[in-house]
Amino acid sequence: MIRRNRILIASLIIIAICLPLDAFFIGRMTSDKTPVTHVYADSADPEKAAEIAENYLAAAPYSEKGLVETLMEYELFPEKTAKDAVASLDADWDSQAIREIKEYLLINGISQEELTEYMTRDQYTKAQIRLAIDACDPDAEYLR
Numbered sequence: 001m002i003r004r005n006r007i008l009i010a011s012l013i014i015i016a017i018c019l020p021l022d023a024f025f026i027g028r029m030t031s032d033k034t035p036v037t038h039v040y041a042d043s044a045d046p047e048k049a050a051e052i053a054e055n056y057l058a059a060a061p062y063s064e065k066g067l068v069e070t071l072m073e074y075e076l077f078p079e080k081t082a083k084d085a086v087a088s089l090d091a092d093w094d095s096q097a098i099r100e101i102k103e104y105l106l107i108n109g110i111s112q113e114e115l116t117e118y119m120t121r122d123q124y125t126k127a128q129i130r131l132a133i134d135a136c137d138p139d140a141e142y143l144r
Contacts, residue, residue, distance in 0.1 A: 049081050067086050097129060100119065101115060
């Protein structure tokens with residue numbers, strides 16, 4: 001029991017050290033898709049914005065428009081900086097759509113109509129949605 005408590009306390013200390021403190025102090029809560037990062041409200045540096053955008057893409061799939069909005073909403077970059085940063089990325093947006101659908105389908109059984117609604121909300125194009133759905137097996141158990 002003592003060993004378990006020590007492990008628990010050590011784990012909590014590590015978590016406390018590793019978590020960004022700004023998440024606690026500025027009260028920013030994000031969706032499960034959006035990692036909490038530092039806020040660059042005073043920066044119009046497209047290179048810094050591109051670096052942060054790459055981190056978002058490494059963590060989760062995004063549509064091009066969705067990533068621009070994320071940079072503006074959660075990182076507080078100006079619109080032009082966010083658009084320039086995302087445009088500078090060498091991202092395959094079709095692959096992002098496929099990745100999003102596959103990740104979503106691992107968690108939820110869903111109809112193609114529901115999937116289309118979900119992907120539309122995440123601002124993928126109709127062509128990207130169709131490509132991503134076609135990349136999945138339409139007869140698979142996860143598509144009901």
